[in-house]
Amino acid sequence: MNTIDPRIHQVLDGELPREALPAELRPALSRLEAVGDVLRRETIRGTVAARVFAEIRRPHHGRLVRLARWFTERHPITISLRPVWTLALAVLVAAVALLPSAGPAGRAEQLLSAQEGIAQFVGRFPDARSVEVVGSFTDWRPGAIPLQDDDRDGVWQTEVVLPAGEHEYMFVVDGERWVPDPLAGRYADDGFGRQNAVIIVRPAAVR
Amino acid sequence: MLLAVVAVGGLAAQSVRGRLAGRVPAAAVAPVDSMVRAAAADGLPTDPLVRKALEGGAKRASPEQIVVAVAQVATQLREARTLLLRSGATLPVAPGEVVAVSAALVRGLPAPQVQRLVAALPGEPTGPALHAVADMVGHGFAQDAAVDLVVDAVRQGLRGVRLLDVATAAVRELQRGQVHEAALTAVRRRLPDVPASPTPPRAALTRARRPVADPTHP
Amino acid sequence: MVARVLGGDVEAFGLLIARYEPGLLRFSTRILGSADAAADAVAEGLVRAYRHLASCREPARFRTWVYRIVANRCKSHLARRPLGDVSLDDVTPPADPTDNEATLERDEQLALVGQALATLSPEKREAFVLKHVEGMSYDEMAAVTGARIPTLKMRVHRAREALLEALKEYQ
Numbered sequence: 001m002n003t004i005d006p007r008i009h010q011v012l013d014g015e016l017p018r019e020a021l022p023a024e025l026r027p028a029l030s031r032l033e034a035v036g037d038v039l040r041r042e043t044i045r046g047t048v049a050a051r052v053f054a055e056i057r058r059p060h061h062g063r064l065v066r067l068a069r070w071f072t073e074r075h076p077i078t079i080s081l082r083p084v085w086t087l088a089l090a091v092l093v094a095a096v097a098l099l100p101s102a103g104p105a106g107r108a109e110q111l112l113s114a115q116e117g118i119a120q121f122v123g124r125f126p127d128a129r130s131v132e133v134v135g136s137f138t139d140w141r142p143g144a145i146p147l148q149d150d151d152r153d154g155v156w157q158t159e160v161v162l163p164a165g166e167h168e169y170m171f172v173v174d175g176e177r178w179v180p181d182p183l184a185g186r187y188a189d190d191g192f193g194r195q196n197a198v199i200i201v202r203p204a205a206v207r
Numbered sequence: 208m209l210l211a212v213v214a215v216g217g218l219a220a221q222s223v224r225g226r227l228a229g230r231v232p233a234a235a236v237a238p239v240d241s242m243v244r245a246a247a248a249d250g251l252p253t254d255p256l257v258r259k260a261l262e263g264g265a266k267r268a269s270p271e272q273i274v275v276a277v278a279q280v281a282t283q284l285r286e287a288r289t290l291l292l293r294s295g296a297t298l299p300v301a302p303g304e305v306v307a308v309s310a311a312l313v314r315g316l317p318a319p320q321v322q323r324l325v326a327a328l329p330g331e332p333t334g335p336a337l338h339a340v341a342d343m344v345g346h347g348f349a350q351d352a353a354v355d356l357v358v359d360a361v362r363q364g365l366r367g368v369r370l371l372d373v374a375t376a377a378v379r380e381l382q383r384g385q386v387h388e389a390a391l392t393a394v395r396r397r398l399p400d401v402p403a404s405p406t407p408p409r410a411a412l413t414r415a416r417r418p419v420a421d422p423t424h425p
Numbered sequence: 426m427v428a429r430v431l432g433g434d435v436e437a438f439g440l441l442i443a444r445y446e447p448g449l450l451r452f453s454t455r456i457l458g459s460a461d462a463a464a465d466a467v468a469e470g471l472v473r474a475y476r477h478l479a480s481c482r483e484p485a486r487f488r489t490w491v492y493r494i495v496a497n498r499c500k501s502h503l504a505r506r507p508l509g510d511v512s513l514d515d516v517t518p519p520a521d522p523t524d525n526e527a528t529l530e531r532d533e534q535l536a537l538v539g540q541a542l543a544t545l546s547p548e549k550r551e552a553f554v555l556k557h558v559e560g561m562s563y564d565e566m567a568a569v570t571g572a573r574i575p576t577l578k579m580r581v582h583r584a585r586e587a588l589l590e591a592l593k594e595y596q
Contacts, residue, residue, distance in 0.1 A: 004589060009582050013563075014384075031592065032585050036557030038538045039455065044447045046460075048468040052442060055472045120573040124583070140262040141230070151546040155583055157576060164368075166310055166338060178266055183575040186345045188314060191259065191276030192268045198314070200338045203368055382564060 004028060117201040119162045121147060121171075123181060126154030128173045135169025135196070137162050142172055164203040168196035226257055231264035235273040242277055251284045252302035255309070283309045290318055294325040307334040314341055320354045327361045335370045336361060342374040348387050353377075356391055363399040376401040438475055445488060446471075448559055449495050455554045456499040458543055466502050470495035489568040492559070496551065496569055503547055541591035545584050548572075552580035553588070 008029050010016035021029060121133045131147040138144040147156035168188055171179045180187060184197030223243045227236050239260045243253045259280045263273035287309035291300050311321050316337070324336045336357050343353035353374075360373045373394060380390030394401060446467065453463035474481075474491045481490045542550055555561045555569060556577075563574045570577065 004582070004586050009578075009585065012557075012585070013578065013581075028589060031589060032557075035538050035541075035588055035592070038534045039451070039542070039554070039558045040560075042451060042535055044450045044454075046450075046464065047442075047446060048450070048464050048471065049439060049442050049446065051464075051468045052471045052475070053439070055468070056438070056475045120576055122573075122576045122579050124579065134265065136258055136262075139226075139258060140265040142265060153546065153549075153583060153587075155579060165334060166307075166341075183579065185575075186314075186341065188310075190262065190266070191279055192263055192266050192272055194266070198341075200342060200371070202371055379564060382562065 008032070116161050117164045117203050118159055119167070119199055119201050120157065120159045121145075121169075121181070122155065122157040122183065123147065123171050123179070124155050125171075125173050125179075128154075128156065130174055131156040132172050133158070133160075133169050134172050135167050137167050137169070142175070147171075162201045164201050167199050167201065169199065170194075170196055223253070223257055227260055227264070231260050231273060232270045235260065235263070235270035238270075238274045239277050242274075242281055246281050246284070249285075250299050251281070251288065252305055254302075255280050255284060255306055280309075283313055287312060290321060291325060294322045295329055296325070301332075304333060307332075307337050311337040311341065316340060316344070316350060320350055323354055323358060324361075327358045331366070335367050339370040339374040342371065343377055346378050346381060348377065348391070352387070352391055356395060359395060360398055360401075365399050365401075369399075369401070369403075372401045372403055373398070441487070441491075442471060445491055449492065452492065452554055452559055453495060453499050455539075455542060455558070456496070456547060456551055457502055462502050463499075466498040467495055470498045473498075486568065489561070489565045492555070492561075492569045493571075499551075500547075537592065538588075541588050544591055545587055549580045549584040549587070552577050553584035556581050 005025050005028075007016055007021055008025055011018050011021050011029060012032060018029075123131060125131050128149075131149070132142060133145045133147060134140055134142050145158060145160055147158045149156045168190070169181070170190075171181060173179055178194065180195050181197035184199065186198040186200075187195040188198050190196045223240050224236060227239060231239065239256065243256050246256055247253050256277050259277050260273050263276055268276070284305055287305050288300050290312070291304060291308055292298070296304070308321055308325065312318065320340070321337070324340065325333050328336060339357050339360075340350070340353045343356070344350055356377065357370060357373060360370055365373060376394045376397070377390050380393050381387065385393060449467045449470070450460075450463055453466045454460050457463050457466060470491065474494050477494075481487060542553070545553065551570065552566065552572075555566045556563075561569070563577055566572075566577050567574050572580075
């Protein structure tokens with residue numbers, strides 16, 4: 001895949017005035033703008049309004065009401081079990097009964113404390129076999145936080161829960177090449193002749 | 208109290224060789240260990256020193272480079288503590304405060320500006336205020352103007368993560384096309400009512416994983 | 426408007442639908458590659474939006490909020506169907522023989538661009554469409570997708586590169 005001159009991205013992202021773009025780069029800019037225009041002009045036929053209104057005017061019952069109905073109204077249930085599964089089912093039912101009764105919000109809050117936040121790391125390494133993030137939060141030990149490139153387009157990323165506050169880090173490509181995050185925006189001398197990227201992790205309150 | 212500090216320092220130093228073993232060149236272990244003991248005896252945080260040594264080891268730095276880098280961190284921490292004491296903090300200074308102030312100084316925030324922030328938050332954590340300023344400076348705001356805005360926000364009662372929201376609000380104004388000065392005016396006019404930053408969706412929480420705990424580091 | 430709907434005015438919700446539905450359908454169609462699946466996702470999303478309107482913290486940001494709900498419905502649809510089952514066959518309606526030349530050319534362009542877009546990963550497709558078709562800022566895109574702005578920029582940049590490459594031969 002060819003990379004585009006970064007100035008074209010800057011113009012499209014509103015970071016550079018169009019006039020600042022050299023004439024030879026303008027055709028590519030116009031082609032990209034035309035893609036957006038073509039898609040924007042697409043005629044949308046049909047509407048879902050009737051479906052939506054039919055649904056929202058139907059009486060809506062919460063999960064509890066639906067569950068209560070399921071227990072109180074008659075309905076056929078067919079369960080066929082092999083003898084060996086009955087024991088497993090009994091164990092499963094016991095496990096479910098012992099689970100704390102926290103709702104989804106309760107479970108999410110257990111995932112993150114008030115002093116933690118989510119950090120997202122992303123980098124483009126088209127020919128890499130592996131990419132990981134190593135930093136003060138892993139005690140600079142490699143091997144803890146690999147990035148993923150599931151669609152093999154060279155863009156590697158991961159999300160990780162970290163203590164809120166400031167952290168320094170670098171990417172390690174193919175287990176040996178230390179690379180600062182080009183998208184970090186903030187850097188600090190590492191004392192070894194290179195620059196660490198700096199990330200500020202905000203505490204994440206759960207909605 | 209002094210005895211307690213020394214005892215804790217001694218325990219911290221004892222575990223240092225264990226943390227460094229196998230991850231830092233053998234020639235660097237003894238000097239780093241000695242610097243960590245000195246810092247502990249002096250009541251300074253020791254974790255940043257050990258981390259710097261581990262960082263050097265991971266990056267295959269020479270023993271000399273590691274010793275120099277660790278010594279540099281020790282000096283930065285001492286300078287940070289001196290600044291905190293000059294700004295009215297009392298001994299023992301919280302290790303987190305020393306680390307936060309040291310980081311701000313290392314990133315280039317001038318001492319007088321750091322002092323203004325520390326003085327605006329007597330006895331309170333300064334980390335979020337320093338991060339807010341760093342965030343704004345990273346987006347091209349002048350250092351003194353960023354400190355002015357954050358100090359104003361503190362005076363209006365904002366603390367902790369809400370100070371980061373002030374920086375975010377200022378950066379948003381830039382993204383809307385305002386120049387730096389107008390962005391500051393717009394945010395200052397709204398204080399203390401800056402919008403809270405969006406929290407991550409629950410799906411993001413479930414996807415995000417904690418880093419694997421280091422078994423050698425309790 | 427959102428306040429009126431919250432006050433029980435169902436008809437006011439119709440006005441909200443009218444305002445946002447075309448964009449939501451266009452967005453979902455591009456993500457799902459099927460106009461039928463898109464209609465399902467938008468209908469489900471709008472019903473959810475109506476039922477949870479009280480949890481829309483900032484009514485002024487209804488647009489990004491409703492896009493986020495519909496984007497999540499699209500993700501559920503994508504997750505439910507087998508990999509590779511993203512067809513663009515039914516996105517662009519067959520040209521009507523009575524259409525004039527300009528319409529035919531527009532449909533042809535749309536088909537080409539649609540095919541190029543379909544080669545992108547869902548994340549990149551989503552980022553590109555939100556940016557260049559729905560005209561959102563990176564801030565708004567972050568509110569819709571929950572991704573960080575640098576991540577979104579990276580996706581949009583890669584999408585632009587891939588699209589330019591895919592459309593090279595049709596210059």
